[in-house]
Amino acid sequence: MRTLRRIIAAGLLTAVAAATIGGPAIAAPAPTRGSLLAENPLATYATPGEVDTLLADGKFDPATDRYGVSLHQLIYRTIDTRGRPTTASGLLVLPINGDRRLSTVSFAHGTSVYRGDAPSLGEDTFLTGPAITFGSAGFAAVAPDYLGLGTGTGPHPWMDVPSETSASLDLLRAARTFAARQGRTLDQDVYASGFSQGASAALGLARALQEGADPWFRPAAVAPISGAYAIRRAEIPAVFTPEVQPRLASIYMAYLLTSYDRLHDIYRDPADVFQKDYVGIGDLLDASHPGVEVLEGAPPTVGDLLTERGRELLFHPTPRFAAALREADSVCEWRPGVPARLYFSPGDEQAVNANTTACRDSFATHGVQVPVVDVGVDTSYSGMVHEGSELLAVPRITRWFTELAGSR
Structure with missing residues (x-):
């Protein structure tokens, strides 16, 4: 229990102004998507030693x-699920160096149940x-941060995945605007990565960029x-099964059902799907309750x-639920035209x-052998x-992206 409490308390239940510098003006599908509304400085780590x-x-x-x-912290315009x-x-992180033109990495975070557990709040190093x-x-x-968080x-x-993708894409647009105001340019190349929930978000973003969702940004690689x-x-x-930690399994399934019901109306009454002691679990998963509260209010097993x-x-x-699941599970059902790798811990x-095996096999059916x-x-x-898989994978992905960027 102490381990689970630590995970969730940390939020790891895992918890436009046009800018023409270096390329064409930013053009979003809707006039205001990606517009930068506000920027709040969070912190500066002036030297590599401080970052270390x-x-x-x-x-x-x-x-x-x-x-x-x-x-x-960037606050920007985007669209909701409708x-x-x-x-x-x-969150936007900029290197303190002399480079005026930068390639961009978009990293999508894992599951959080509380809006206070978001990258742009800058309090959790994970x-x-x-x-x-x-x-x-x-x-x-x-x-x-995604919709509803931060x-x-x-x-x-x-x-x-659709709202994760739109929130990720519109943040890129806002970041380009902010960088231009600092006299810096984000070039066209976007390297997409993400962990857990964010792995699907990264694939969704890379697919959207490959399909031409933005006239400036393009995918360079993807590494979920x-x-x-x-x-x-x-x-x-x-x-x-025992393969998934039991209490986390119950929270994940409660999160899935309540979230998809809000989006797709998949059941008539919570009492139809949840035991009487947990009929109100959707209220607990409304992003206003810290992870510890969610942990304490969740059942021990599915x-x-x-x-x-x-x-x-x-x-x-x-049918509605099946369609929603098909959409979520479609993140590997396309043919990446850029280098791709799938990272995991056994x-x-x-x-x-x-x-991960299913994703690899799905890519293979589309004619792409993606290394695992x-x-x-x-x-x-x-x-x-x-x-731990995030901690181990991020440095490896950083090296890979750096090698790819150096060869372009």
């Missing part, structure tokens, strides 16, 4: 650090560490870590959470390894394999 200390304290390998960095205007926030690592290596790095309002639409790429085929069956009809819904989803007790990189196991941060 910060990352080492957070269990990240600082070996790729070359520069100091500045951290900024395409209506809204706002979101995200959430900021990847962007800081990429920034210190010489990239401009962005980390979206400065966002309302429940967070968990595992909703430990994602739930096959929720229906791999993750849902696994949560009913069996304690669901009614028989709830279990049936997961294994035999209604024995992951949250996003089971069958997800086993980063080993590190449980020193949280006692969990899952969180």
Whole structure:
């Protein structure tokens, strides 16, 4: 229990103004998407040594650090899950060096249940560490908070790839505007990565950029870590086995059902799918409750959470639910035209390894052999394999992206 409390308390339940410098004017599909509304300076780590200390304290390998960095919270215009205007926030990390033109890394974070656990709030190195690592290596790095987290309002639409993609893309646009005001240019190349929930978000962003979602930015590479790429085929069956940590399994399934019901109306009444003691669990997962509260209010197992009809819904989803799951599981059903790698740790007790295997196989059916990189196991941060996979993968991905950027 202490380990789980530490994970969730840390938020790791894993918790435009046109700029013409260096390229054409930014043009978003809607006039205001990607407009920068505000910038709040968060912190400056002026030297590589300061960055090293910060990352080492957070269990990240600082070996790729070359520069100091500045951290900024960006608040920008985007769209909600129904395409209506809204706002979101995200983190931008810039290297302190003489380079005026920068390639960009977009890193999407893992599952958080509380809006206060978001990269742009700058308080949790597990959430900021990847962007800081990429920034210190010489990239401009962005980390979206997603809808409903950070400065966002309302429940967070968990595992909703379309809104994760739009929030990520619009943050890139806002970051380009801010960088231009600093006399710097974000070039066209975007290197996409992300962890856990953010692995799907990274794939969604890379796919959208490859399909021409923005007239300026284009994908350069994609490297997701430990994602739930096959929720229906791999993750849902696994949560009913010892392969997934039992309490986390119950929280993930509660999050999935309540989030998808808000988005897609997949059940008539919470009492149809949740046991009577947990009928109100959706209220607990509205992004306003810290992770510790969610942990304490969640059942110890999926069996304690669901009614028989709830279990049936997961294994035999209604048409609306099935369509939503197909959309989430489609993140590997395309043909990347840029270098791609899948990173994982064996024995992951949250996003089971069958997800990565399914993603690799799906890419293969589309004619692309995507390498799968086993980063080993590190449980020193949280006692969990899952969180350790981010710590182990980020330095490797940083080196790979740096090599790719140097060869372009």
